[in-house]
Amino acid sequence: MKHIEVCLTPALLPLYDLKGSVVVVIDIFRATSSISYGIDNGADAIIPVASVEECLSYQGNGYLLGAERNGEVVNGFDFGNSPFSYTRELVEGKTLVLTTTNGTHAINVSKNADEIVIGSFLNLSAVCEYLVKQNKNIFLLCSGWKNKVNLEDTLFAGAVVNKLKDKFDALCDSSVLAEDLYLAAQSDLHEYMKKTSHSERLKKLGIEKDIAFCLNVDLIHSVPVIKEGKIVKSE
Template sequence: MSPRKLEVCLTPALLHLYDIRESIVVVIDIFRATSSICYGIENGAEAIIPVATVKKCESYRNSGYLLAAERDGEVVSGFDFGNSPFAYSKDKVQGETVVLTTTNGTHAINVSRNAKQVVIGSFLNKSALSNWLKSQPNDVLLLCAGWKNLFNLEDTLFAGAVVSHLNNEGYKLDDSAIASEDLYLAGKNDLNEYLKKTSHSERLKNLGIEEDIRFCLNVDITTTIPVLVGDRLVKMMKD
């Protein structure tokens, strides 16, 4: 049997180069969509429905769902909240269904729908996710949401963290997985400090959401894995 593949797709614009039909795709948008999704599902949200457009999100008005819309780092006017993780605390989301659209993260989820399975990763659920991947027979593609289809460092760093976690498990890595791991090893001692030099961090700082950034770099504070079932992200029920 040939070894399982562990690959990293550095932006959704490269996803067409991969055959994902038999793979588990892990969608990664560290600042902030997938961190918030992990946090929300951990905190008892019944489901999070990722949608592509603000208009689609708006169409759920009066459905009883919470509506969350972010564009270019800010909450879209008229919506309950955006993708700050602090909006996904237990008191806000427990038992609720959230409809969510974001600049990068929900796009990456939507283009992954042909995969065998789509799950959500972030530093918050790093070990739970990695250990589950290890237990599966499938190839794995770590999909970085990036920034408007461009490469970004924080998503790649997290992909590298997963590669690093899985690297003694006999997976076959592609070059981007190798690179991601080496970047993670360069930054892991102080992720927050390392990421300060990135363009995105500067942009987020200008938005006044440094608290969010710090929160999204917490490692292993959750243990659930959000998984896409139909059009909904829900808590994975492990065997």
């Protein structure tokens, strides 16, 4: 039987071997939620880049450029990683270039994986169904906050473990921890997420609506994957 592992922060990634695994990158507040929503709303592709400078290098070539640091849109960019910047009216038929504090970092350090999938509560069931079809080991990478563990990404990892543990061996203690946390929170995710440090950061920025939106479960059915350095809708 294939196995499932949880990595609670990219800082721990050197301890793991990603070969032979499908990596699910998780950044609930807000990068992977926004990416999933944008791909579902018809964006042709989203190019994840590591730095603001690299993002700027795409300027003037017909791309939409987004940059976020510390929860805020970087000066000079039209958008960051709020899901409300990824509506169909704004992104359909377009290619976006995006850099964020945590999510795009996690994507970029996962490049040795067989495949990279973008996960969020918005597409939880679709991601789980996709993973079962791939029939490979699963590696759930929580983006965390600046390489530190966070609750929201761990909760999502626990939700995936809970859905798939009958089909995959959950071999690591972090999988058990993540599932136990999810089981404690699942009856009211919105209430539990009030405990998270990042939700407090976003509230101070006046964007509580982003938090609420990112906790919608199974709002969409698309599964974004990485193909040749670009995030696209899986076939």
